[in-house]
């Protein structure tokens with residue numbers, strides 16, 4: 001986990017210049033008091049200060065980061081793309097502003113660290129991912145990074161960070177969405193020590209491998225260089241991630257925060273069906289070997305299989321949304337989200353059709369059973385239509401349970417934050433007035449994968465979910481209320497203060 005290469009080296013890939021890493025001296029308690037001379041004078045004033053750092057600055061930075069895109073008309077940042085490099089540069093600067101020592105590792109993750117009271121104690125890791133899907137919203141991934149920076153900034157400026165019993169490290173992971181290489185968690189798997197060497201040979205749509213992409217960004221891009229990024233489990237105390245819920249459950253309950261108890265397992269398939277390419281006007285229907293109807297029939301069969309599996313397991317009926325995965329034990333959701341044909345012309349019978357299948361549930365045995373059924377069904381359809389098909393399992397991730405200790409702490413911190421903020425946000429209707437006495441942070445199952453899944457192989461993990469409007473995510477319509485952002489960063493701060501309080505208790 002030693003610093004390997006400064007973020008400037010990543011930029012160098014584009015501009016061919018070098019610069020040195022910036023190491024920012026940690027803010028002293030004296031300087032922080034000087035900057036925040038009014039703190040503690042009035043309770044209202046105190047909270048308004050929090051608002052400036054924990055809400056307003058995070059909101060402004062989310063918007064700034066949301067405009068860092070590889071596309072002109074929508075948000076897209078993929079692994080090691082120019083926009084991803086630029087975003088990493090911004091994040092590194094914000095980490096330094098919070099008083100963190102920063103570096104970029106050999107897979108493009110941006111790190112910022114405070115040593116706390118004991119440099120040899122296992123570290124508390126915080127973070128999320130800086131990459132995005134295509135046509136993304138502002139909050140997925142970025143929210144977890146920026147709320148962590150804000151909470152640590154307050155902790156540091158309050159002069160509490162040097163008392164913290166663990167080093168605190170924020171990591172902005174370089175790849176979680178897997179858009180470029182059709183595989184997820186490149187950044188967090190390297191840190192967790194589960195990065196498989198063959199991943200360096202996986203190619204993107206232009207034929208550029210992960211290894212080559214790293215090398216062109218001035219990283220070594222070797223098995224050895226990635227292997228060195230693995231953290232010693234004994235050096236880590238836990239990993240905590242704030243993330244938008246990406247589903248409508250919290251909104252439906254009128255609550256801004258929830259705590260994740262488990263993340264659903266996931267399988268991603270790539271199905272390739274090959275037939276006979278031909279002229280759309282000259283080949284009779286009974287003489288065709290057309291892969292497109294085979295793909296269409298397969299996709300409908302997948303929907304039926306998964307709907308049937310969900311009903312059989314007692315899950316919600318037929319509504320294949322994240323919300324069902326987030327709530328119904330054993331429910332399963334299946335999605336065909338990408339399809340391509342070759343040569344893709346209106347007057348040509350395609351020679352090849354490729355589509356993806358995404359299968360998720362928190363029940364690993366149900367997922368495996370369903371995937372096998374899908375594979376069997378597709379093979380049967382292809383055989384009946386005289387076309388060939390190959391099915392590759394591109395990604396597998398087992399379901400994951402969060403650390404109950406961390407989850408309990410997060411739940412208490414979330415409750416504290418919601419109750420603290422309630423008097424300051426009546427006009428925003430954070431919760432109904434009538435519900436004030438019943439505010440709580442519900443436990444949820446995540447149907448979406450997160451870096452916490454990869455990090456669970458290294459250490460105990462905890463996740464805080466934040467309400468998003470309409471449950472919409474992976475869309476430019478993705479939105480989180482400003483005050484919900486405030487609640488999440490305050491909850492993270494209260495979580496860390498709770499850990500700090502443990503040390504005070506032990507020393508009494």
Ligand SMILES: [Zn+2]
Nearest residue numbers: 129140141176
């Ligand atoms: Zn995400």
